[in-house]
Amino acid sequence: MVLYSWNNPGSINFHQKNGFNEGGRLKKVGKKNGQEFDTVWMQKML
Numbered sequence: 823m824v825l826y827s828w829n830n831p832g833s834i835n836f837h838q839k840n841g842f843n844e845g846g847r848l849k850k851v852g853k854k855n856g857q858e859f860d861t862v863w864m865q866k867m868l
Contacts, residue, residue, distance in 0.1 A: 827852070828860040842866045 824842060826833045845865035850858045 824864040825861055826864070828862055829857075834862075837864050837866075840866070 823845070824833075824837055826837075828834075828847075842864040843866070844862055846863040848861045848863075851861050852859050
């Protein structure tokens with residue numbers, strides 16, 4: 823499993839290209855530079 827911030831497109835693309843799918847999303851769990859963000863769990867069946 824992978825946990826990342828939704829605003830990290832490089833990580834999103836890397837994991838999607840390697841067979842990971844979104845498994846869950848925690849909405850508005852943090853704030854950085856005044857902007858709220860979600861965290862996303864990604865999973866891959868082995």
